[in-house]
């Protein structure tokens with residue numbers, strides 16, 4: 252604020268510049284309207300692609316020729332086999348061989364799937380950074396002479412996608428990271444003394460902040476910073492100098508959205524260490540988005556912005572042993588379910604060590620894209636269902652000054668073809684199948700509106716658009 256006043260006194264700035272400086276000053280509390288403007292694209296987007304990719308990807312869930320299980324996060328392989336960082340790096344680096352155009356493949360896949368944004372791992376818990384870092388020699392710049400972050404950002408921007416950095420504050424490589432300070436956070440050497448004698452966590456934090464400074468300064472405008480993660484016994488300022496870190500990010504990226512994972516306290520929406528231990532509350536000083544993981548909150552998270560992240564099989568990082576792929580029907584219904592509860596779906600791909608995307612993942616993302624091409628208008632920019640429960644499926648809505656459209660997402664068509672919309676009192680001006688625009692007959696029956704459906708095709712979710720006159724009234 253002080254520097255802002257100085258600029259005002261100098262009187263040389265245009266109004267637009269002054270406004271930008273005011274919004275950018277992290278010490279100035281944001282108004283509700285400013286916050287809504289910052290969150291607007293995220294609320295409109297509803298669907299993003301998550302990418303877990305790093306040294307672990309080349310190992311592909313295999314260590315010393317044996318599968319490290321067939322389920323669960325293989326980006327944790329270093330921790331699962333309890334390897335020190337040198338042993339891990341020696342095995343993993345030769346297997347991490349990105350093709351020249353892997354990033355363009357990701358970007359066109361995300362676009363084809365109908366995603367509006369992509370969040371990818373700039374550094375996972377193993378500590379290997381994908382950018383060209385001046386503060387580390389455990390990074391793509393030093394090891395491959397490439398800046399993979401730049402390659403990815405350039406490819407995503409070229410497709411018009413919003414860009415998010417996942418960044419792990421946990422670090423299994425850095426020799427000053429005091430892993431003994433938390434009983435709850437994972438580390439491959441947990442329980443063992445530090446191999447290099449005494450550690451000074453503050454030195455690790457200087458490094459972490461310097462690395463983040465590079466990421467927020469050198470790659471143009473950034474849309475999301477997706478932190479990962481904290482424990483009840485080690486979080487926030489003590490663990491990461493979190494408020495300074497957030498301020499650093501906001502100073503360089505005033506429009507950025509951040510998740511809540513620099514913290515693990517109730518004020519930031521956490522009730523425990525479980526991935527589903529989130530409650531719908533978030534004081535903005537702890538972040539902008541709640542992050543339920545691998546689960547969809549039963550009744551959404553009213554009053555807060557949230558995003559469920561999920562895997563296509565059971566692992567985030569690539570494993571050649573995990574074949575538990577979710578069906579297209581499950582994935583599309585998850586997307587609809589989340590949108591009907593007012594949240595975003597961040598769906599993960601785990602590319603291989605060369606950056607190419609597993610065939611099964613390509614097929615799934617394309618299947619979602621084919622559905623979104625026809626039905627995207629029932630997802631993008633919609634808000635949560637006004638109905639408590641619908642026996643046949645879900646509902647999303649769009650309200651504009653011109654009126655409300657309800658999108659009825661039919662999972663299970665009623666056997667008699669009569670779709671009952673319980674308690675809907677607003678007069679229907681038009682009802683049609685979104686896929687072909689053919690009008691459908693509607694009638695009122697007691698307190699309900701009943702829509703007559705034709706025989707439906709094989710789509711996992713058929714959408715009926717219902718335009719209403721006047722205000723939405725549901726009894």
Ligand code: GLC
Nearest residue numbers: 324326327479480544560567
């Ligand atoms: C977890 C895991 C991690 C994964 C992430 C995705 O916190 O540690 O491997 O990146 O969640 O939400």
